[in-house]
Amino acid sequence: MSSLDHTGVEPAFTISELTVPETIDSPDAADFIGMAEVRSTVEAEQRGAPGELFTAEEMLPNWKDESTVMLGFVAKVGARVVARGSLALPADASECWASVAVLADYRSQGIGSALYERLEQTATARGRTTIQNQTSFLATATVTGDSISAPTGFGSVPAELASTRFLRNRGFSLEQVGRLSGLALPVDEEALSALLAETTATAAGYRTVTWQGRTPDEWLESIAVLRTRMSTDAPNAGIEQSEDVWTAERVRAFDDLWETSPRMLITTIVVDDATGQVAGYTELDVPPEPDRSVEQRDTLVLRGHRGRRLGMLLKLTNIRGLRDRFPDHGLIETMNAEENRHMLDVNEAVGFVPLSYAARWKKILGRR
Numbered sequence: 001m002s003s004l005d006h007t008g009v010e011p012a013f014t015i016s017e018l019t020v021p022e023t024i025d026s027p028d029a030a031d032f033i034g035m036a037e038v039r040s041t042v043e044a045e046q047r048g049a050p051g052e053l054f055t056a057e058e059m060l061p062n063w064k065d066e067s068t069v070m071l072g073f074v075a076k077v078g079a080r081v082v083a084r085g086s087l088a089l090p091a092d093a094s095e096c097w098a099s100v101a102v103l104a105d106y107r108s109q110g111i112g113s114a115l116y117e118r119l120e121q122t123a124t125a126r127g128r129t130t131i132q133n134q135t136s137f138l139a140t141a142t143v144t145g146d147s148i149s150a151p152t153g154f155g156s157v158p159a160e161l162a163s164t165r166f167l168r169n170r171g172f173s174l175e176q177v178g179r180l181s182g183l184a185l186p187v188d189e190e191a192l193s194a195l196l197a198e199t200t201a202t203a204a205g206y207r208t209v210t211w212q213g214r215t216p217d218e219w220l221e222s223i224a225v226l227r228t229r230m231s232t233d234a235p236n237a238g239i240e241q242s243e244d245v246w247t248a249e250r251v252r253a254f255d256d257l258w259e260t261s262p263r264m265l266i267t268t269i270v271v272d273d274a275t276g277q278v279a280g281y282t283e284l285d286v287p288p289e290p291d292r293s294v295e296q297r298d299t300l301v302l303r304g305h306r307g308r309r310l311g312m313l314l315k316l317t318n319i320r321g322l323r324d325r326f327p328d329h330g331l332i333e334t335m336n337a338e339e340n341r342h343m344l345d346v347n348e349a350v351g352f353v354p355l356s357y358a359a360r361w362k363k364i365l366g367r368r
Protein backbone atom coordinates (compact mmCIF):
# COMPACT_ATOMS: atom_id res chain seq x y z
CA MET A 1 0.00 0.00 0.00
CA SER A 2 1.28 3.48 -0.85
CA SER A 3 1.97 6.22 1.67
CA LEU A 4 0.63 9.74 1.53
CA ASP A 5 1.84 11.76 -1.40
CA HIS A 6 4.22 14.37 0.05
CA THR A 7 5.60 15.72 -3.21
CA GLY A 8 2.33 16.32 -4.99
CA VAL A 9 3.72 14.31 -7.90
CA GLU A 10 4.44 10.79 -6.79
CA PRO A 11 4.85 9.23 -3.38
CA ALA A 12 8.33 9.89 -1.93
CA PHE A 13 8.10 6.68 0.04
CA THR A 14 5.85 3.66 0.28
CA ILE A 15 4.72 1.74 3.32
CA SER A 16 4.01 -1.96 3.23
CA GLU A 17 3.17 -4.64 5.74
CA LEU A 18 6.15 -6.74 6.72
CA THR A 19 6.26 -10.40 5.72
CA VAL A 20 7.83 -12.62 8.36
CA PRO A 21 9.86 -15.18 6.37
CA GLU A 22 10.14 -18.86 7.24
CA THR A 23 13.92 -18.56 7.43
CA ILE A 24 16.35 -15.77 6.69
CA ASP A 25 17.31 -17.53 3.42
CA SER A 26 13.70 -17.59 2.15
CA PRO A 27 13.12 -15.70 -1.12
CA ASP A 28 10.72 -13.32 0.65
CA ALA A 29 13.16 -12.38 3.45
CA ALA A 30 14.52 -9.14 1.92
CA ASP A 31 12.16 -6.76 3.76
CA PHE A 32 12.72 -8.52 7.08
CA ILE A 33 16.50 -8.24 6.61
CA GLY A 34 16.10 -4.55 5.67
CA MET A 35 13.94 -4.01 8.75
CA ALA A 36 16.57 -5.62 11.01
CA GLU A 37 19.31 -3.46 9.47
CA VAL A 38 17.34 -0.27 10.14
CA ARG A 39 16.70 -1.40 13.71
CA SER A 40 20.38 -2.12 14.36
CA THR A 41 21.61 1.09 12.72
CA VAL A 42 19.22 3.36 14.60
CA GLU A 43 19.62 1.53 17.94
CA ALA A 44 23.42 1.75 17.63
CA GLU A 45 23.12 5.48 16.92
CA GLN A 46 20.78 6.04 19.88
CA ARG A 47 22.92 4.03 22.27
CA GLY A 48 26.29 5.15 20.93
CA ALA A 49 27.32 1.51 20.48
CA PRO A 50 28.64 0.65 17.05
CA GLY A 51 27.92 -2.71 15.47
CA GLU A 52 25.00 -5.01 15.06
CA LEU A 53 22.87 -5.46 18.15
CA PHE A 54 20.58 -8.19 16.80
CA THR A 55 20.89 -9.70 13.33
CA ALA A 56 17.81 -10.55 11.25
CA GLU A 57 18.40 -14.23 11.97
CA GLU A 58 18.53 -13.52 15.70
CA MET A 59 15.34 -11.45 15.60
CA LEU A 60 13.33 -14.08 13.73
CA PRO A 61 12.53 -16.31 16.75
CA ASN A 62 10.92 -13.32 18.52
CA TRP A 63 8.76 -12.62 15.50
CA LYS A 64 7.61 -16.23 15.48
CA ASP A 65 6.86 -16.49 19.18
CA GLU A 66 3.07 -16.92 19.27
CA SER A 67 2.72 -15.67 22.85
CA THR A 68 3.41 -12.11 21.65
CA VAL A 69 2.10 -11.37 18.15
CA MET A 70 4.52 -9.11 16.26
CA LEU A 71 3.31 -6.98 13.35
CA GLY A 72 5.55 -4.81 11.24
CA PHE A 73 5.61 -2.20 8.51
CA VAL A 74 8.52 -1.05 6.38
CA ALA A 75 8.89 2.27 4.57
CA LYS A 76 10.84 2.16 1.34
CA VAL A 77 12.35 4.74 -0.93
CA GLY A 78 12.67 2.92 -4.22
CA ALA A 79 13.55 -0.63 -3.21
CA ARG A 80 15.49 0.40 -0.09
CA VAL A 81 14.02 -0.12 3.38
CA VAL A 82 14.67 3.21 5.14
CA ALA A 83 12.38 2.91 8.16
CA ARG A 84 10.55 0.37 10.23
CA GLY A 85 7.55 0.29 12.53
CA SER A 86 6.63 -2.64 14.72
CA LEU A 87 3.89 -3.49 17.15
CA ALA A 88 4.24 -6.15 19.84
CA LEU A 89 0.87 -7.48 21.04
CA PRO A 90 1.23 -9.61 24.18
CA ALA A 91 -1.55 -12.20 24.55
CA ASP A 92 -4.51 -11.42 26.85
CA ALA A 93 -3.39 -7.85 27.48
CA SER A 94 -4.85 -4.39 26.97
CA GLU A 95 -1.45 -2.88 26.25
CA CYS A 96 0.88 -3.12 23.27
CA TRP A 97 4.35 -1.82 22.39
CA ALA A 98 5.11 0.27 19.32
CA SER A 99 8.51 1.06 17.91
CA VAL A 100 9.42 3.39 15.04
CA ALA A 101 12.88 3.95 13.58
CA VAL A 102 13.86 6.00 10.55
CA LEU A 103 17.39 6.08 9.09
CA ALA A 104 19.00 9.45 9.89
CA ASP A 105 19.09 10.64 6.26
CA TYR A 106 15.34 10.13 5.85
CA ARG A 107 14.01 11.95 8.93
CA SER A 108 11.67 14.97 9.00
CA GLN A 109 9.94 13.90 5.79
CA GLY A 110 6.83 12.46 7.41
CA ILE A 111 7.96 8.82 7.29
CA GLY A 112 7.96 8.30 11.07
CA SER A 113 4.50 9.90 11.37
CA ALA A 114 3.07 7.72 8.60
CA LEU A 115 4.46 4.56 10.20
CA TYR A 116 3.26 5.52 13.65
CA GLU A 117 -0.22 6.22 12.32
CA ARG A 118 -0.38 2.71 10.87
CA LEU A 119 0.76 1.24 14.18
CA GLU A 120 -1.82 3.15 16.19
CA GLN A 121 -4.60 2.21 13.77
CA THR A 122 -3.55 -1.43 14.01
CA ALA A 123 -3.42 -1.31 17.82
CA THR A 124 -6.94 0.15 17.95
CA ALA A 125 -8.25 -2.37 15.42
CA ARG A 126 -6.82 -5.15 17.60
CA GLY A 127 -8.69 -3.83 20.64
CA ARG A 128 -5.70 -2.46 22.55
CA THR A 129 -6.41 0.53 24.78
CA THR A 130 -2.83 1.44 25.71
CA ILE A 131 0.12 1.90 23.38
CA GLN A 132 3.65 2.14 24.83
CA ASN A 133 7.09 2.90 23.51
CA GLN A 134 10.71 2.70 24.62
CA THR A 135 13.34 5.13 23.34
CA SER A 136 17.11 5.23 23.93
CA PHE A 137 19.47 8.16 24.32
CA LEU A 138 23.08 8.82 25.25
CA ALA A 139 24.08 9.97 28.72
CA THR A 140 25.67 13.06 27.13
CA ALA A 141 22.26 14.04 25.70
CA THR A 142 21.13 14.86 29.24
CA VAL A 143 23.83 17.46 29.84
CA THR A 144 22.30 20.49 28.08
CA GLY A 145 18.84 21.92 27.55
CA ASP A 146 15.50 21.33 29.24
CA SER A 147 14.54 17.94 30.45
CA ILE A 148 11.39 16.13 31.47
CA SER A 149 11.51 14.29 34.78
CA ALA A 150 10.11 10.82 35.16
CA PRO A 151 7.09 10.73 37.50
CA THR A 152 8.97 8.11 39.56
CA GLY A 153 11.36 10.88 40.69
CA PHE A 154 14.30 8.98 39.16
CA GLY A 155 15.82 10.07 35.86
CA SER A 156 14.83 12.47 33.10
CA VAL A 157 14.72 12.76 29.32
CA PRO A 158 16.01 15.66 27.20
CA ALA A 159 13.01 17.65 25.93
CA GLU A 160 14.54 18.48 22.56
CA LEU A 161 15.40 14.95 21.44
CA ALA A 162 13.63 14.04 18.19
CA SER A 163 12.07 11.01 19.87
CA THR A 164 10.85 13.07 22.86
CA ARG A 165 9.20 15.65 20.59
CA PHE A 166 7.78 13.00 18.33
CA LEU A 167 6.12 11.05 21.13
CA ARG A 168 4.88 14.04 23.15
CA ASN A 169 3.33 15.56 20.03
CA ARG A 170 1.45 12.32 19.54
CA GLY A 171 0.02 12.24 23.06
CA PHE A 172 2.52 10.05 24.94
CA SER A 173 3.56 10.71 28.52
CA LEU A 174 6.87 9.78 30.10
CA GLU A 175 6.42 7.05 32.72
CA GLN A 176 9.86 5.69 33.55
CA VAL A 177 13.56 6.11 32.83
CA GLY A 178 15.95 3.17 32.66
CA ARG A 179 19.70 2.87 32.61
CA LEU A 180 21.73 0.69 30.27
CA SER A 181 24.91 -0.35 32.07
CA GLY A 182 27.95 -2.21 30.82
CA LEU A 183 30.47 -4.51 32.45
CA ALA A 184 33.82 -4.93 30.69
CA LEU A 185 35.08 -8.53 30.69
CA PRO A 186 37.00 -10.32 31.99
CA VAL A 187 36.15 -9.21 35.50
CA ASP A 188 39.15 -9.11 37.83
CA GLU A 189 39.30 -12.70 39.10
CA GLU A 190 40.44 -11.84 42.61
CA ALA A 191 37.70 -9.27 43.12
CA LEU A 192 35.08 -11.66 41.72
CA SER A 193 36.22 -14.51 43.99
CA ALA A 194 36.25 -12.25 47.06
CA LEU A 195 32.73 -10.96 46.32
CA LEU A 196 31.50 -14.48 45.62
CA ALA A 197 32.97 -15.84 48.88
CA GLU A 198 31.34 -13.04 50.89
CA THR A 199 28.02 -13.56 49.12
CA THR A 200 28.05 -17.32 49.52
CA ALA A 201 28.38 -16.87 53.28
CA THR A 202 25.29 -14.62 53.43
CA ALA A 203 23.39 -17.00 51.15
CA ALA A 204 24.10 -20.10 53.24
CA GLY A 205 21.45 -22.79 52.73
CA TYR A 206 21.14 -22.13 48.99
CA ARG A 207 22.92 -23.72 46.05
CA THR A 208 23.22 -22.62 42.45
CA VAL A 209 22.77 -24.60 39.22
CA THR A 210 23.97 -23.25 35.85
CA TRP A 211 23.19 -24.51 32.35
CA GLN A 212 23.33 -23.32 28.78
CA GLY A 213 20.61 -23.69 26.15
CA ARG A 214 17.51 -25.79 26.86
CA THR A 215 15.93 -25.81 30.31
CA PRO A 216 16.58 -29.14 32.06
CA ASP A 217 13.32 -31.12 32.57
CA GLU A 218 13.48 -30.90 36.35
CA TRP A 219 13.44 -27.08 36.32
CA LEU A 220 10.75 -26.47 33.69
CA GLU A 221 7.91 -25.77 36.14
CA SER A 222 10.11 -23.54 38.28
CA ILE A 223 11.27 -21.46 35.32
CA ALA A 224 7.62 -21.02 34.29
CA VAL A 225 6.78 -19.66 37.77
CA LEU A 226 9.81 -17.36 37.81
CA ARG A 227 9.17 -15.94 34.33
CA THR A 228 5.52 -15.29 35.24
CA ARG A 229 6.59 -13.40 38.36
CA MET A 230 9.18 -11.46 36.35
CA SER A 231 6.43 -9.86 34.28
CA THR A 232 4.87 -8.13 37.28
CA ASP A 233 7.57 -7.99 39.99
CA ALA A 234 10.09 -5.79 38.16
CA PRO A 235 9.34 -2.09 38.80
CA ASN A 236 7.14 -0.88 35.96
CA ALA A 237 6.11 2.56 37.31
CA GLY A 238 3.12 3.83 35.26
CA ILE A 239 3.81 1.41 32.42
CA GLU A 240 0.98 -1.04 31.85
CA GLN A 241 2.17 -4.62 32.15
CA SER A 242 -0.36 -7.44 32.26
CA GLU A 243 0.73 -10.64 33.94
CA ASP A 244 2.49 -12.75 31.32
CA VAL A 245 1.64 -16.31 32.28
CA TRP A 246 4.24 -18.99 31.53
CA THR A 247 3.62 -22.73 31.65
CA ALA A 248 6.15 -25.58 31.37
CA GLU A 249 4.91 -26.12 27.79
CA ARG A 250 5.58 -22.48 26.93
CA VAL A 251 9.09 -22.69 28.39
CA ARG A 252 9.73 -25.68 26.12
CA ALA A 253 8.27 -23.92 23.06
CA PHE A 254 10.53 -20.95 23.82
CA ASP A 255 13.54 -23.30 24.11
CA ASP A 256 12.63 -24.79 20.71
CA LEU A 257 12.48 -21.34 19.11
CA TRP A 258 15.78 -20.32 20.71
CA GLU A 259 17.47 -23.34 19.21
CA THR A 260 16.86 -21.78 15.78
CA SER A 261 18.85 -18.69 16.87
CA PRO A 262 22.65 -18.44 16.70
CA ARG A 263 22.54 -16.94 20.20
CA MET A 264 22.91 -18.97 23.41
CA LEU A 265 21.19 -18.48 26.77
CA ILE A 266 23.14 -19.16 29.95
CA THR A 267 20.91 -19.56 32.99
CA THR A 268 21.70 -19.79 36.70
CA ILE A 269 19.08 -20.66 39.30
CA VAL A 270 19.36 -20.61 43.08
CA VAL A 271 17.75 -23.48 45.00
CA ASP A 272 16.70 -23.47 48.67
CA ASP A 273 18.41 -26.60 50.07
CA ALA A 274 15.83 -27.09 52.82
CA THR A 275 12.75 -27.19 50.57
CA GLY A 276 14.16 -27.78 47.09
CA GLN A 277 12.27 -24.66 45.94
CA VAL A 278 13.86 -22.57 43.19
CA ALA A 279 14.17 -19.10 44.72
CA GLY A 280 15.48 -17.12 41.76
CA TYR A 281 17.11 -17.08 38.34
CA THR A 282 19.18 -14.99 35.99
CA GLU A 283 19.88 -15.27 32.25
CA LEU A 284 22.65 -14.05 29.94
CA ASP A 285 22.00 -14.00 26.21
CA VAL A 286 25.23 -14.58 24.28
CA PRO A 287 25.81 -13.72 20.61
CA PRO A 288 28.19 -15.98 18.67
CA GLU A 289 30.82 -13.29 17.98
CA PRO A 290 32.93 -12.30 21.02
CA ASP A 291 33.16 -8.63 19.96
CA ARG A 292 29.38 -8.23 20.31
CA SER A 293 27.83 -7.56 23.69
CA VAL A 294 26.22 -10.21 25.87
CA GLU A 295 22.74 -9.10 26.96
CA GLN A 296 21.55 -9.56 30.51
CA ARG A 297 17.96 -10.78 30.39
CA ASP A 298 15.76 -11.52 33.42
CA THR A 299 16.97 -11.58 37.02
CA LEU A 300 14.47 -12.33 39.78
CA VAL A 301 14.47 -13.52 43.38
CA LEU A 302 11.06 -14.59 44.69
CA ARG A 303 9.69 -12.33 47.43
CA GLY A 304 10.06 -14.76 50.35
CA HIS A 305 13.76 -15.21 49.61
CA ARG A 306 14.86 -11.58 49.21
CA GLY A 307 17.43 -9.86 51.44
CA ARG A 308 19.93 -12.74 51.45
CA ARG A 309 22.13 -11.48 48.59
CA LEU A 310 20.75 -14.14 46.26
CA GLY A 311 20.60 -11.57 43.45
CA MET A 312 24.35 -11.01 43.78
CA LEU A 313 25.01 -14.75 44.07
CA LEU A 314 23.02 -15.38 40.87
CA LYS A 315 24.76 -12.66 38.88
CA LEU A 316 28.29 -13.58 39.96
CA THR A 317 27.71 -17.27 39.33
CA ASN A 318 26.28 -16.63 35.88
CA ILE A 319 29.22 -14.35 34.99
CA ARG A 320 31.49 -17.26 35.98
CA GLY A 321 29.34 -19.54 33.83
CA LEU A 322 29.79 -17.15 30.90
CA ARG A 323 33.55 -16.96 31.41
CA ASP A 324 33.85 -20.77 31.48
CA ARG A 325 31.86 -21.22 28.26
CA PHE A 326 32.62 -18.04 26.28
CA PRO A 327 35.92 -16.71 27.66
CA ASP A 328 36.53 -14.19 24.85
CA HIS A 329 33.35 -12.09 25.09
CA GLY A 330 34.24 -8.56 26.20
CA LEU A 331 31.07 -6.84 27.45
CA ILE A 332 27.80 -7.52 29.26
CA GLU A 333 24.98 -4.98 28.98
CA THR A 334 22.02 -4.70 31.31
CA MET A 335 18.96 -2.44 31.46
CA ASN A 336 17.50 -1.44 34.82
CA ALA A 337 14.82 0.98 35.93
CA GLU A 338 16.49 4.07 37.37
CA GLU A 339 14.46 3.64 40.59
CA ASN A 340 15.42 -0.04 40.97
CA ARG A 341 18.06 0.62 43.63
CA HIS A 342 18.30 -3.02 44.79
CA MET A 343 19.26 -4.23 41.32
CA LEU A 344 21.50 -1.23 40.62
CA ASP A 345 23.34 -1.82 43.94
CA VAL A 346 24.12 -5.38 42.87
CA ASN A 347 25.22 -4.31 39.40
CA GLU A 348 27.36 -1.43 40.64
CA ALA A 349 29.10 -3.70 43.17
CA VAL A 350 29.92 -6.14 40.36
CA GLY A 351 31.40 -3.25 38.33
CA PHE A 352 28.67 -2.20 35.86
CA VAL A 353 28.85 1.46 34.75
CA PRO A 354 26.14 3.52 32.96
CA LEU A 355 26.39 3.56 29.14
CA SER A 356 23.13 5.12 27.98
CA TYR A 357 19.53 5.65 29.06
CA ALA A 358 16.07 4.57 28.00
CA ALA A 359 12.69 6.21 28.40
CA ARG A 360 9.37 4.38 28.56
CA TRP A 361 6.27 6.18 27.34
CA LYS A 362 2.53 5.50 27.43
CA LYS A 363 -0.52 6.72 25.58
CA ILE A 364 -4.10 5.81 26.34
CA LEU A 365 -5.78 5.27 23.00
CA GLY A 366 -8.84 7.25 22.14
CA ARG A 367 -7.50 10.33 23.97
CA ARG A 368 -6.01 13.28 22.14
Ligand SMILES: CC(C)(COP(=O)(O)OP(=O)(O)OC[C@H]1O[C@@H](n2cnc3c(N)ncnc32)[C@H](O)[C@@H]1OP(=O)(O)O)[C@@H](O)C(=O)NCCC(=O)NCCS
Pocket residue numbers: 006042046099100101102103106107108109110111112113114133134135136162163165166167169
Ligand atom coordinates in the same frame (compact mmCIF):
# COMPACT_ATOMS: atom_id res chain seq x y z
C1 LIG B 1 11.49 9.75 16.12
C2 LIG B 1 11.60 9.34 14.64
C3 LIG B 1 11.00 7.94 14.49
C4 LIG B 1 10.83 10.33 13.79
O1 LIG B 1 10.90 9.91 12.42
P1 LIG B 1 10.71 10.95 11.23
O2 LIG B 1 10.59 10.19 9.96
O3 LIG B 1 11.74 12.00 11.30
O4 LIG B 1 9.28 11.49 11.62
P2 LIG B 1 8.43 12.58 10.83
O5 LIG B 1 9.21 13.13 9.69
O6 LIG B 1 7.13 11.98 10.50
O7 LIG B 1 8.22 13.61 11.95
C5 LIG B 1 9.33 14.24 12.59
C6 LIG B 1 9.05 15.69 12.68
O8 LIG B 1 9.13 16.22 11.37
C7 LIG B 1 7.93 16.89 11.05
N1 LIG B 1 7.60 16.61 9.65
C8 LIG B 1 6.70 15.73 9.20
N2 LIG B 1 6.66 15.76 7.87
C9 LIG B 1 7.55 16.67 7.47
C10 LIG B 1 7.97 17.14 6.22
N3 LIG B 1 7.46 16.71 5.08
N4 LIG B 1 8.92 18.09 6.22
C11 LIG B 1 9.46 18.54 7.35
N5 LIG B 1 9.10 18.12 8.56
C12 LIG B 1 8.16 17.21 8.63
C13 LIG B 1 6.89 16.31 11.96
O9 LIG B 1 5.87 17.24 12.23
C14 LIG B 1 7.65 15.95 13.17
O10 LIG B 1 7.74 16.97 14.09
P3 LIG B 1 7.60 16.63 15.64
O11 LIG B 1 8.48 15.43 15.93
O12 LIG B 1 8.05 17.88 16.31
O13 LIG B 1 6.18 16.26 15.84
C15 LIG B 1 13.08 9.39 14.17
O14 LIG B 1 13.69 10.58 14.62
C16 LIG B 1 13.91 8.24 14.63
O15 LIG B 1 13.96 7.22 13.97
N6 LIG B 1 14.56 8.40 15.80
C17 LIG B 1 15.34 7.34 16.34
C18 LIG B 1 14.48 6.16 16.77
C19 LIG B 1 13.51 6.53 17.86
O16 LIG B 1 13.83 7.24 18.78
N7 LIG B 1 12.33 5.97 17.78
C20 LIG B 1 11.36 6.13 18.79
C21 LIG B 1 10.31 7.13 18.43
S1 LIG B 1 8.77 6.27 18.22
